[in-house]
Amino acid sequence: MDNPSVALLDVIRSLAFVGDLAMGQPIDHSPHAAWIAGQLAREAGADQAACACATTVALLRWSGCTANAPEFAHLFGDDVGGRKALLAIQSSGSSFRSGTKNKVSAFRTLSQIHCEVSGDIAAQLGLDDATQLALRHLFESYDGTGAPDGLHGEQVPLAVYTASLAGDLEIFNRLYGEKQACRLISERAGSLYPPELASVAVAHAQQWLTALDEDPMLAGACSLDETCAGQTTSLEILADVIDLKLPWMTGHSRRVAELTRNAADHLGLDAISQRRVYRAALIHGMGRASVPNMIWDTPGKLSMSAWERVRLVPYWTGRAGRQIGSLAREADIASYAFERTDGSGYFREIKAGGSPIEGRILAAAGALAALRGERPWREAFTQADAESQLMAEATAGRFDVDVVRALLSKNRPARAKLPVMPMTGLLSERERDVLRIISLGASNKVAAQKLSISPSTVRTHVESVFRKLECSTRAAATLKATQLGLL
Numbered sequence: 001m002d003n004p005s006v007a008l009l010d011v012i013r014s015l016a017f018v019g020d021l022a023m024g025q026p027i028d029h030s031p032h033a034a035w036i037a038g039q040l041a042r043e044a045g046a047d048q049a050a051c052a053c054a055t056t057v058a059l060l061r062w063s064g065c066t067a068n069a070p071e072f073a074h075l076f077g078d079d080v081g082g083r084k085a086l087l088a089i090q091s092s093g094s095s096f097r098s099g100t101k102n103k104v105s106a107f108r109t110l111s112q113i114h115c116e117v118s119g120d121i122a123a124q125l126g127l128d129d130a131t132q133l134a135l136r137h138l139f140e141s142y143d144g145t146g147a148p149d150g151l152h153g154e155q156v157p158l159a160v161y162t163a164s165l166a167g168d169l170e171i172f173n174r175l176y177g178e179k180q181a182c183r184l185i186s187e188r189a190g191s192l193y194p195p196e197l198a199s200v201a202v203a204h205a206q207q208w209l210t211a212l213d214e215d216p217m218l219a220g221a222c223s224l225d226e227t228c229a230g231q232t233t234s235l236e237i238l239a240d241v242i243d244l245k246l247p248w249m250t251g252h253s254r255r256v257a258e259l260t261r262n263a264a265d266h267l268g269l270d271a272i273s274q275r276r277v278y279r280a281a282l283i284h285g286m287g288r289a290s291v292p293n294m295i296w297d298t299p300g301k302l303s304m305s306a307w308e309r310v311r312l313v314p315y316w317t318g319r320a321g322r323q324i325g326s327l328a329r330e331a332d333i334a335s336y337a338f339e340r341t342d343g344s345g346y347f348r349e350i351k352a353g354g355s356p357i358e359g360r361i362l363a364a365a366g367a368l369a370a371l372r373g374e375r376p377w378r379e380a381f382t383q384a385d386a387e388s389q390l391m392a393e394a395t396a397g398r399f400d401v402d403v404v405r406a407l408l409s410k411n412r413p414a415r416a417k418l419p420v421m422p423m424t425g426l427l428s429e430r431e432r433d434v435l436r437i438i439s440l441g442a443s444n445k446v447a448a449q450k451l452s453i454s455p456s457t458v459r460t461h462v463e464s465v466f467r468k469l470e471c472s473t474r475a476a477a478t479l480k481a482t483q484l485g486l487l
Contacts, residue, residue, distance in 0.1 A: 005232035006279070008125060009224055010325045012059055014238050014283065015121065017320045019062025022069065022245065022289040024084025027319065029170060031219035034058035036208050037166035038223055041158065043200050049130075050158060052227040056127065057134045057159040058166050059224075064118035064135075066245035066289060067475035068110045070441065073293035075106055080292045087171050090180075092187040094141060111139040111147035116476045117244070124237050124483060134159035143191045153194075161193040165201045173209055181205065235327075239282040240482045244475055245289055246296055247441030248376060251487060252369055257281035259365035259407060260358075266406040269357070277358040280333035284362060287316030299377035311346040314338050333358045337366050342397040352400065360400040364390065364407050367399065374440065426468050427486055434461040436487055439478040 016030035023029075037058035041051045065072075069079045076082025082099075089095040100107040119136035134157040137149065142161070144152030165185065172181030182202045189198035212218055239253035261278040269277070288296075291313060295306045302310065318335030321328035336359025339345035341352035345363070348354065355363070371386035381389065387408050394404040427435065430451075437447040444458045451458070466472055469480045481487045 006235050007228070007326050008231040008233045009228040010327050011125065011233050011235065011238055012056065012224070012228070014286065014320060014324045014327065015063045015241060016059045017323055018238075018242060018286055018289045019060075019065055021287065021316060022065045022080060022083070023062050023087065024080045025062075025087070025171070026174075027316075027323065028216065028219065029167075030059050030062065031323070032212055032216075033061070033163070033166040033170045035212070035219040036169060037159075037162040039204065039208055040162045040166060040197070040201055043204060044158070044162075044197055046158065048223065049128075052223045053128070053130050053134065054159045054162040055224055056131050056227075057138075057157075058163040060118060060122065060131075060135060061138060061163050061167060063121050063241065064114035064116070064138075066241055067117035067473075067479070068113040069245045069293050070247060071106075071110055071113065073297075075100070075103065075110075077294055078292040079294075080290065087167075088175055090172075090176070090184055092184075093191050094139065094146065096139060097141075097145065097147075108147050113473045113475050115139065115148050116471060116473050117241075117479060120471070120476055120479055121237065121241060125233050126231070130157065130159070133157055134163070138163070141192050142194055145191075161197055165193050165197060169201060169205060169209075173205070178205060178209055235279055235282050237483065239285075240479055242283070242285045242288065244479060246293060247439065247478075248374060249285070250439045250478055251482060252373060253282050253285055254482075255369045255372075256284065256362070256366050259369060260361050263361050263365060263403060263407040264358070266409050267357070267361070267403070273358060276330055277333060277361055279327065280330040280337075280358060281362055281365065283320070283327065283330060284314075284317060284334035284337040284366065286320050286331070286334070287313035287318075290316050297376050313347075315347045333362065336360070337362050339363055340398040341400055344398060357403075360403050361407070364394070364399045364403050367393070368407060426484070427465060427481075431461050431465050431468075432481075432486055434458055435465050435477060435481055438462065438474055439481065439487060 017027055020027050020029045034055045038051050038055040041054035046054065065083065072079035072082055086095045086099040089098050091098040097107055115136050115138050118138060119132050122132040122135045137151060137156060137160055140146035140151040140156045140160055142153060142156065144150050168185055169181055172184050182205050185198050185202055189195040236254060243249045243251065243253050257278050260281040261274055264274040264277050291309045295302065295309060298306065314335045314337055318332055321331030324331060333356065336355050339348060339350055339355050339359060340363065343349050343351040368386055368390050371381045371389060372383065374380040390399065390404055391408065393399050394401045433451060434447055437450055444455045444462065448455045448458045465477055469477050471477050471480060
Protein backbone atom coordinates (compact mmCIF):
# COMPACT_ATOMS: atom_id res chain seq x y z
CA MET A 1 0.00 0.00 0.00
CA ASP A 2 1.28 3.47 -0.85
CA ASN A 3 1.73 6.38 1.53
CA PRO A 4 -0.82 8.83 0.14
CA SER A 5 -0.23 12.52 0.53
CA VAL A 6 -2.45 14.82 2.56
CA ALA A 7 -3.56 18.40 2.06
CA LEU A 8 -0.63 20.80 2.42
CA LEU A 9 -2.62 23.30 4.47
CA ASP A 10 -3.63 20.60 6.97
CA VAL A 11 0.01 19.69 7.55
CA ILE A 12 0.92 23.38 7.97
CA ARG A 13 -1.88 23.80 10.51
CA SER A 14 -0.74 20.66 12.31
CA LEU A 15 2.79 22.04 12.56
CA ALA A 16 1.36 25.28 13.94
CA PHE A 17 -0.58 23.29 16.54
CA VAL A 18 2.54 21.42 17.66
CA GLY A 19 4.48 24.68 17.76
CA ASP A 20 1.92 26.37 20.00
CA LEU A 21 1.99 23.46 22.44
CA ALA A 22 5.79 23.51 22.53
CA MET A 23 5.84 27.27 23.13
CA GLY A 24 3.36 27.04 26.01
CA GLN A 25 0.77 29.01 24.05
CA PRO A 26 -2.99 28.53 23.55
CA ILE A 27 -3.62 26.31 20.55
CA ASP A 28 -5.23 29.20 18.65
CA HIS A 29 -2.22 31.51 19.05
CA SER A 30 -0.57 30.81 15.68
CA PRO A 31 -3.82 30.81 13.66
CA HIS A 32 -4.77 34.17 15.20
CA ALA A 33 -1.29 35.61 14.67
CA ALA A 34 -1.27 34.33 11.08
CA TRP A 35 -4.57 36.07 10.32
CA ILE A 36 -3.26 39.31 11.83
CA ALA A 37 -0.01 38.98 9.86
CA GLY A 38 -1.95 38.64 6.63
CA GLN A 39 -4.02 41.73 7.44
CA LEU A 40 -0.90 43.67 8.36
CA ALA A 41 0.87 42.76 5.13
CA ARG A 42 -2.17 43.82 3.11
CA GLU A 43 -2.40 47.19 4.91
CA ALA A 44 1.32 47.67 4.27
CA GLY A 45 0.65 47.41 0.54
CA ALA A 46 1.86 43.86 -0.08
CA ASP A 47 0.48 41.91 -3.03
CA GLN A 48 -1.50 38.68 -2.71
CA ALA A 49 1.59 36.45 -2.85
CA ALA A 50 3.35 38.45 -0.15
CA CYS A 51 0.24 38.39 2.05
CA ALA A 52 0.07 34.60 1.69
CA CYS A 53 3.76 34.41 2.55
CA ALA A 54 3.20 36.53 5.67
CA THR A 55 0.36 34.25 6.76
CA THR A 56 2.35 31.08 6.14
CA VAL A 57 5.43 32.31 7.99
CA ALA A 58 3.34 33.32 11.00
CA LEU A 59 1.71 29.86 11.04
CA LEU A 60 5.08 28.10 10.80
CA ARG A 61 6.97 30.51 13.03
CA TRP A 62 7.32 27.93 15.81
CA SER A 63 7.74 24.87 13.58
CA GLY A 64 11.43 24.61 14.47
CA CYS A 65 10.97 24.74 18.24
CA THR A 66 10.93 20.97 18.72
CA ALA A 67 14.41 20.91 17.18
CA ASN A 68 16.07 23.01 19.89
CA ALA A 69 14.00 21.66 22.79
CA PRO A 70 16.98 19.72 24.23
CA GLU A 71 19.14 22.86 24.25
CA PHE A 72 16.30 24.94 25.68
CA ALA A 73 15.78 22.34 28.41
CA HIS A 74 19.49 22.44 29.26
CA LEU A 75 19.34 26.24 29.51
CA PHE A 76 15.99 26.77 31.26
CA GLY A 77 15.12 23.38 32.73
CA ASP A 78 11.53 23.58 31.52
CA ASP A 79 11.68 24.14 27.77
CA VAL A 80 7.92 24.72 27.46
CA GLY A 81 7.65 27.00 30.48
CA GLY A 82 10.88 28.78 29.56
CA ARG A 83 9.58 29.71 26.13
CA LYS A 84 6.24 30.79 27.56
CA ALA A 85 8.03 33.08 30.03
CA LEU A 86 10.23 34.56 27.30
CA LEU A 87 7.27 35.48 25.13
CA ALA A 88 5.62 37.27 28.07
CA ILE A 89 8.58 39.56 28.81
CA GLN A 90 7.62 43.23 28.52
CA SER A 91 10.81 44.54 26.97
CA SER A 92 11.65 47.19 24.39
CA GLY A 93 13.46 44.60 22.29
CA SER A 94 13.23 40.91 21.49
CA SER A 95 11.88 38.89 24.41
CA PHE A 96 13.99 35.98 23.24
CA ARG A 97 17.16 38.05 23.28
CA SER A 98 16.27 39.78 26.54
CA GLY A 99 15.70 36.44 28.23
CA THR A 100 19.13 35.21 27.18
CA LYS A 101 21.06 38.50 27.53
CA ASN A 102 23.59 36.86 29.82
CA LYS A 103 23.97 33.96 27.43
CA VAL A 104 24.62 35.56 24.03
CA SER A 105 26.03 32.35 22.56
CA ALA A 106 22.86 30.52 23.63
CA PHE A 107 20.69 33.05 21.80
CA ARG A 108 22.70 32.48 18.62
CA THR A 109 22.75 28.70 18.94
CA LEU A 110 19.05 28.34 19.71
CA SER A 111 18.13 30.72 16.89
CA GLN A 112 20.35 28.91 14.41
CA ILE A 113 18.83 25.50 15.17
CA HIS A 114 15.28 26.83 15.09
CA CYS A 115 15.68 28.80 11.87
CA GLU A 116 17.60 26.13 9.99
CA VAL A 117 15.02 23.46 10.76
CA SER A 118 12.10 25.81 10.03
CA GLY A 119 13.57 26.60 6.64
CA ASP A 120 14.20 22.94 5.90
CA ILE A 121 10.62 22.08 6.85
CA ALA A 122 9.38 24.72 4.41
CA ALA A 123 11.62 23.29 1.70
CA GLN A 124 10.35 19.76 2.29
CA LEU A 125 6.78 21.03 2.18
CA GLY A 126 7.53 22.53 -1.23
CA LEU A 127 6.90 26.12 -0.15
CA ASP A 128 8.27 28.99 -2.22
CA ASP A 129 11.71 30.56 -1.84
CA ALA A 130 10.38 33.71 -0.15
CA THR A 131 8.73 31.66 2.61
CA GLN A 132 11.83 29.53 3.09
CA LEU A 133 14.03 32.63 3.31
CA ALA A 134 11.83 34.26 5.93
CA LEU A 135 11.68 31.11 8.06
CA ARG A 136 15.48 30.92 7.99
CA HIS A 137 15.68 34.42 9.50
CA LEU A 138 12.87 34.42 12.05
CA PHE A 139 14.81 36.13 14.81
CA GLU A 140 16.39 38.94 12.83
CA SER A 141 15.78 42.50 14.06
CA TYR A 142 15.36 45.83 12.33
CA ASP A 143 18.41 47.21 14.14
CA GLY A 144 20.65 44.29 13.14
CA THR A 145 21.00 42.72 16.60
CA GLY A 146 19.00 39.63 15.75
CA ALA A 147 19.92 36.13 14.59
CA PRO A 148 21.04 34.00 12.93
CA ASP A 149 22.83 36.37 10.51
CA GLY A 150 22.47 39.85 11.99
CA LEU A 151 20.46 41.20 9.04
CA HIS A 152 18.98 44.67 9.41
CA GLY A 153 16.49 47.06 7.86
CA GLU A 154 15.28 46.03 4.42
CA GLN A 155 17.61 43.02 4.42
CA VAL A 156 15.08 41.30 6.67
CA PRO A 157 12.11 39.80 4.76
CA LEU A 158 8.80 41.57 5.33
CA ALA A 159 7.22 38.30 6.47
CA VAL A 160 9.65 38.14 9.41
CA TYR A 161 8.49 41.55 10.61
CA THR A 162 4.78 40.80 10.13
CA ALA A 163 5.08 37.47 11.95
CA SER A 164 6.93 39.09 14.84
CA LEU A 165 4.50 42.00 15.10
CA ALA A 166 1.41 39.82 14.81
CA GLY A 167 2.71 37.37 17.38
CA ASP A 168 3.55 40.15 19.84
CA LEU A 169 0.17 41.81 19.37
CA GLU A 170 -1.71 38.56 19.97
CA ILE A 171 0.29 37.59 23.05
CA PHE A 172 0.50 41.02 24.68
CA ASN A 173 -3.19 41.70 24.12
CA ARG A 174 -4.10 38.38 25.69
CA LEU A 175 -1.83 38.92 28.69
CA TYR A 176 -1.91 42.67 29.27
CA GLY A 177 -4.74 44.13 27.20
CA GLU A 178 -4.84 46.10 23.98
CA LYS A 179 -3.47 49.41 25.27
CA GLN A 180 -0.41 47.84 26.85
CA ALA A 181 0.11 45.67 23.79
CA CYS A 182 0.18 48.73 21.55
CA ARG A 183 2.53 50.55 23.93
CA LEU A 184 4.98 47.65 23.94
CA ILE A 185 4.86 47.40 20.16
CA SER A 186 5.57 51.13 19.86
CA GLU A 187 8.54 50.74 22.20
CA ARG A 188 9.94 47.97 19.99
CA ALA A 189 9.52 50.01 16.80
CA GLY A 190 12.90 50.88 15.37
CA SER A 191 14.68 48.05 17.15
CA LEU A 192 12.73 44.86 16.51
CA TYR A 193 10.63 45.96 13.55
CA PRO A 194 10.25 48.99 11.21
CA PRO A 195 8.56 52.03 12.81
CA GLU A 196 6.16 52.46 9.86
CA LEU A 197 4.98 48.86 10.06
CA ALA A 198 4.56 49.10 13.81
CA SER A 199 2.43 52.21 13.32
CA VAL A 200 0.16 50.33 10.92
CA ALA A 201 -0.24 47.51 13.45
CA VAL A 202 -1.07 49.91 16.29
CA ALA A 203 -3.54 51.86 14.12
CA HIS A 204 -5.50 48.70 13.23
CA ALA A 205 -4.98 46.72 16.44
CA GLN A 206 -8.39 47.42 17.95
CA GLN A 207 -10.18 46.59 14.71
CA TRP A 208 -8.35 43.30 14.20
CA LEU A 209 -8.53 42.15 17.81
CA THR A 210 -12.23 42.97 18.02
CA ALA A 211 -12.87 41.02 14.82
CA LEU A 212 -11.12 37.95 16.28
CA ASP A 213 -13.01 38.29 19.57
CA GLU A 214 -16.33 38.45 17.79
CA ASP A 215 -15.55 35.59 15.43
CA PRO A 216 -12.69 33.33 16.64
CA MET A 217 -13.14 31.17 13.55
CA LEU A 218 -12.08 34.11 11.40
CA ALA A 219 -8.50 32.91 11.75
CA GLY A 220 -9.43 29.68 10.00
CA ALA A 221 -10.41 31.51 6.82
CA CYS A 222 -7.18 32.97 5.49
CA SER A 223 -5.57 33.56 2.12
CA LEU A 224 -3.90 30.14 2.34
CA ASP A 225 -7.16 28.34 1.61
CA GLU A 226 -6.95 29.55 -1.97
CA THR A 227 -3.15 29.56 -2.19
CA CYS A 228 -2.81 25.94 -1.02
CA ALA A 229 -5.88 24.59 -2.82
CA GLY A 230 -5.10 21.24 -4.44
CA GLN A 231 -1.58 21.05 -3.01
CA THR A 232 -0.53 17.97 -1.05
CA THR A 233 2.53 16.83 0.87
CA SER A 234 3.85 13.88 2.86
CA LEU A 235 2.60 13.41 6.41
CA GLU A 236 5.92 11.84 7.39
CA ILE A 237 7.47 15.31 7.70
CA LEU A 238 5.08 16.06 10.56
CA ALA A 239 6.04 12.81 12.29
CA ASP A 240 9.73 13.65 11.99
CA VAL A 241 9.25 17.15 13.40
CA ILE A 242 7.28 15.73 16.35
CA ASP A 243 10.09 13.27 17.12
CA LEU A 244 12.80 15.97 17.02
CA LYS A 245 11.73 17.17 20.46
CA LEU A 246 13.37 14.15 22.11
CA PRO A 247 16.49 12.88 20.31
CA TRP A 248 15.98 9.37 21.64
CA MET A 249 12.61 9.31 19.86
CA THR A 250 14.14 9.79 16.40
CA GLY A 251 12.19 7.69 13.91
CA HIS A 252 9.74 6.45 16.57
CA SER A 253 6.56 7.68 14.88
CA ARG A 254 7.54 6.14 11.54
CA ARG A 255 8.27 2.80 13.22
CA VAL A 256 4.92 2.84 15.01
CA ALA A 257 3.17 3.70 11.75
CA GLU A 258 4.71 0.76 9.90
CA LEU A 259 3.87 -1.63 12.74
CA THR A 260 0.25 -0.47 12.84
CA ARG A 261 -0.15 -0.83 9.12
CA ASN A 262 1.28 -4.36 9.15
CA ALA A 263 -1.06 -5.39 11.97
CA ALA A 264 -4.08 -3.76 10.32
CA ASP A 265 -3.29 -5.62 7.12
CA HIS A 266 -2.93 -8.93 8.98
CA LEU A 267 -6.24 -8.37 10.77
CA GLY A 268 -7.99 -7.86 7.45
CA LEU A 269 -8.88 -4.18 7.77
CA ASP A 270 -9.78 -2.58 4.46
CA ALA A 271 -7.43 -0.23 2.62
CA ILE A 272 -9.11 2.91 3.94
CA SER A 273 -8.79 1.74 7.55
CA GLN A 274 -5.16 0.72 6.99
CA ARG A 275 -4.36 4.14 5.59
CA ARG A 276 -6.19 5.83 8.44
CA VAL A 277 -4.41 3.95 11.20
CA TYR A 278 -1.05 4.50 9.48
CA ARG A 279 -1.66 8.24 9.41
CA ALA A 280 -2.91 8.23 13.00
CA ALA A 281 0.33 6.56 14.07
CA LEU A 282 2.39 9.21 12.31
CA ILE A 283 0.70 11.99 14.28
CA HIS A 284 0.01 10.22 17.58
CA GLY A 285 2.84 12.10 19.32
CA MET A 286 1.54 15.63 18.59
CA GLY A 287 0.49 16.22 22.19
CA ARG A 288 3.97 15.26 23.41
CA ALA A 289 5.12 18.80 22.60
CA SER A 290 3.13 20.13 25.57
CA VAL A 291 5.30 18.29 28.10
CA PRO A 292 8.78 19.62 29.06
CA ASN A 293 11.78 17.48 28.13
CA MET A 294 12.88 17.34 31.77
CA ILE A 295 9.76 15.27 32.49
CA TRP A 296 10.30 12.93 29.55
CA ASP A 297 13.94 12.45 30.55
CA THR A 298 13.10 11.67 34.20
CA PRO A 299 14.18 8.16 35.24
CA GLY A 300 11.89 6.29 37.59
CA LYS A 301 8.50 7.30 38.90
CA LEU A 302 7.09 10.71 37.97
CA SER A 303 5.61 13.14 40.47
CA MET A 304 1.83 13.50 40.50
CA SER A 305 1.96 16.88 38.75
CA ALA A 306 4.35 15.59 36.06
CA TRP A 307 2.21 12.52 35.50
CA GLU A 308 -0.88 14.68 35.01
CA ARG A 309 0.88 16.54 32.21
CA VAL A 310 1.83 13.27 30.54
CA ARG A 311 -1.75 12.00 30.84
CA LEU A 312 -2.92 14.97 28.77
CA VAL A 313 -0.68 14.14 25.79
CA PRO A 314 -3.34 12.11 23.91
CA TYR A 315 -5.98 14.66 24.88
CA TRP A 316 -4.05 17.40 23.09
CA THR A 317 -3.51 15.13 20.10
CA GLY A 318 -7.26 14.61 19.87
CA ARG A 319 -7.85 18.34 20.18
CA ALA A 320 -5.70 18.87 17.11
CA GLY A 321 -8.45 17.31 15.04
CA ARG A 322 -10.51 20.44 15.40
CA GLN A 323 -7.89 22.48 13.59
CA ILE A 324 -6.50 20.21 10.91
CA GLY A 325 -9.39 19.49 8.57
CA SER A 326 -8.94 16.26 6.66
CA LEU A 327 -6.89 14.67 9.46
CA ALA A 328 -9.63 15.02 12.08
CA ARG A 329 -10.53 11.32 12.07
CA GLU A 330 -6.86 10.32 12.29
CA ALA A 331 -6.31 12.68 15.22
CA ASP A 332 -9.23 11.07 17.04
CA ILE A 333 -7.76 7.59 16.53
CA ALA A 334 -4.35 8.87 17.62
CA SER A 335 -5.86 10.00 20.91
CA TYR A 336 -6.36 6.32 21.85
CA ALA A 337 -2.62 5.56 21.59
CA PHE A 338 -2.13 5.20 25.35
CA GLU A 339 -5.40 3.55 26.34
CA ARG A 340 -5.31 0.00 27.71
CA THR A 341 -8.03 -2.62 27.42
CA ASP A 342 -8.25 -3.02 31.21
CA GLY A 343 -8.92 0.71 31.73
CA SER A 344 -5.46 1.48 33.12
CA GLY A 345 -4.47 3.73 30.22
CA TYR A 346 -4.98 7.43 29.62
CA PHE A 347 -6.51 9.92 29.17
CA ARG A 348 -10.00 8.37 28.96
CA GLU A 349 -9.22 5.27 31.09
CA ILE A 350 -11.68 3.32 28.97
CA LYS A 351 -11.78 -0.45 28.61
CA ALA A 352 -11.69 -2.55 25.44
CA GLY A 353 -15.26 -1.91 24.39
CA GLY A 354 -14.75 1.84 24.25
CA SER A 355 -11.68 1.86 22.02
CA PRO A 356 -11.95 1.39 18.23
CA ILE A 357 -9.96 -1.39 16.62
CA GLU A 358 -7.62 1.17 15.07
CA GLY A 359 -6.96 2.62 18.51
CA ARG A 360 -6.20 -0.82 19.96
CA ILE A 361 -3.78 -1.52 17.12
CA LEU A 362 -2.03 1.80 17.64
CA ALA A 363 -1.73 1.26 21.40
CA ALA A 364 -0.03 -2.12 20.98
CA ALA A 365 2.24 -0.95 18.16
CA GLY A 366 3.34 2.10 20.14
CA ALA A 367 4.19 -0.07 23.14
CA LEU A 368 6.23 -2.49 21.03
CA ALA A 369 8.16 0.31 19.33
CA ALA A 370 8.87 1.90 22.72
CA LEU A 371 10.23 -1.37 24.11
CA ARG A 372 12.54 -1.74 21.12
CA GLY A 373 13.92 1.77 21.54
CA GLU A 374 16.70 2.88 23.87
CA ARG A 375 15.70 5.36 26.56
CA PRO A 376 17.82 7.62 28.78
CA TRP A 377 17.08 5.35 31.75
CA ARG A 378 17.35 1.91 30.06
CA GLU A 379 18.77 -0.01 27.14
CA ALA A 380 16.53 -1.16 24.29
CA PHE A 381 14.86 -4.54 24.69
CA THR A 382 15.82 -7.24 22.23
CA GLN A 383 13.14 -8.13 19.70
CA ALA A 384 12.43 -11.40 21.48
CA ASP A 385 12.20 -9.81 24.93
CA ALA A 386 10.03 -6.98 23.66
CA GLU A 387 7.60 -9.39 22.01
CA SER A 388 7.52 -11.58 25.11
CA GLN A 389 6.76 -8.64 27.38
CA LEU A 390 4.05 -7.30 25.07
CA MET A 391 2.33 -10.69 24.92
CA ALA A 392 2.51 -10.97 28.71
CA GLU A 393 0.82 -7.57 28.96
CA ALA A 394 -1.87 -8.70 26.54
CA THR A 395 -2.45 -11.92 28.48
CA ALA A 396 -2.81 -9.83 31.64
CA GLY A 397 -5.58 -7.87 29.92
CA ARG A 398 -3.83 -4.61 29.06
CA PHE A 399 -3.76 -5.07 25.28
CA ASP A 400 -6.06 -6.78 22.78
CA VAL A 401 -4.64 -10.31 22.45
CA ASP A 402 -5.75 -10.71 18.82
CA VAL A 403 -4.15 -7.40 17.92
CA VAL A 404 -0.87 -8.33 19.60
CA ARG A 405 -0.84 -11.69 17.83
CA ALA A 406 -1.31 -9.91 14.50
CA LEU A 407 1.39 -7.43 15.42
CA LEU A 408 3.87 -10.18 16.27
CA SER A 409 2.89 -12.52 13.46
CA LYS A 410 5.84 -13.85 11.51
CA ASN A 411 3.54 -14.64 8.59
CA ARG A 412 2.81 -11.08 7.58
CA PRO A 413 2.86 -10.65 3.81
CA ALA A 414 6.15 -9.16 2.70
CA ARG A 415 5.90 -5.53 1.74
CA ALA A 416 7.58 -4.09 -1.28
CA LYS A 417 10.52 -1.95 -0.33
CA LEU A 418 10.18 1.74 -0.93
CA PRO A 419 12.17 2.89 -3.96
CA VAL A 420 15.70 3.86 -3.02
CA MET A 421 16.18 7.59 -3.31
CA PRO A 422 19.19 8.85 -5.30
CA MET A 423 20.59 10.48 -2.16
CA THR A 424 20.88 7.29 -0.09
CA GLY A 425 24.47 6.84 -1.29
CA LEU A 426 25.38 10.34 -0.23
CA LEU A 427 26.97 9.29 3.07
CA SER A 428 29.55 6.59 3.69
CA GLU A 429 28.65 3.66 5.92
CA ARG A 430 30.76 5.08 8.77
CA GLU A 431 29.20 8.53 8.39
CA ARG A 432 25.76 6.96 8.62
CA ASP A 433 26.83 5.06 11.75
CA VAL A 434 28.00 8.29 13.36
CA LEU A 435 24.87 10.18 12.32
CA ARG A 436 22.62 7.40 13.59
CA ILE A 437 24.19 7.64 17.05
CA ILE A 438 24.36 11.43 17.37
CA SER A 439 20.81 11.77 16.02
CA LEU A 440 19.68 9.95 19.17
CA GLY A 441 21.26 12.65 21.33
CA ALA A 442 24.68 11.10 21.97
CA SER A 443 27.75 13.34 22.26
CA ASN A 444 30.82 12.90 20.06
CA LYS A 445 32.54 11.21 23.00
CA VAL A 446 29.76 8.67 23.44
CA ALA A 447 29.63 8.03 19.69
CA ALA A 448 33.38 7.43 19.72
CA GLN A 449 33.04 4.90 22.54
CA LYS A 450 30.24 3.03 20.80
CA LEU A 451 32.12 2.88 17.49
CA SER A 452 35.58 2.31 19.04
CA ILE A 453 37.08 5.32 17.29
CA SER A 454 38.52 8.60 18.55
CA PRO A 455 36.37 11.69 19.30
CA SER A 456 38.38 13.62 16.72
CA THR A 457 37.47 11.04 14.07
CA VAL A 458 33.82 11.36 15.05
CA ARG A 459 34.09 15.13 14.75
CA THR A 460 35.57 14.77 11.27
CA HIS A 461 32.69 12.52 10.22
CA VAL A 462 30.13 14.92 11.69
CA GLU A 463 31.65 17.82 9.76
CA SER A 464 31.55 15.74 6.59
CA VAL A 465 27.88 14.82 7.20
CA PHE A 466 26.97 18.47 7.72
CA ARG A 467 28.76 19.46 4.53
CA LYS A 468 27.12 16.74 2.44
CA LEU A 469 23.65 17.40 3.84
CA GLU A 470 24.16 21.17 3.57
CA CYS A 471 23.29 21.89 7.18
CA SER A 472 25.02 23.17 10.29
CA THR A 473 23.11 21.64 13.21
CA ARG A 474 22.45 18.11 14.40
CA ALA A 475 18.71 18.64 14.42
CA ALA A 476 18.70 19.71 10.77
CA ALA A 477 20.96 16.79 9.84
CA THR A 478 18.62 14.37 11.61
CA LEU A 479 15.56 15.79 9.85
CA LYS A 480 17.18 15.70 6.40
CA ALA A 481 18.68 12.25 6.87
CA THR A 482 15.36 10.82 8.04
CA GLN A 483 13.57 12.26 5.03
CA LEU A 484 16.25 10.82 2.71
CA GLY A 485 16.03 7.37 4.29
CA LEU A 486 19.58 7.58 5.62
CA LEU A 487 18.66 6.68 9.20
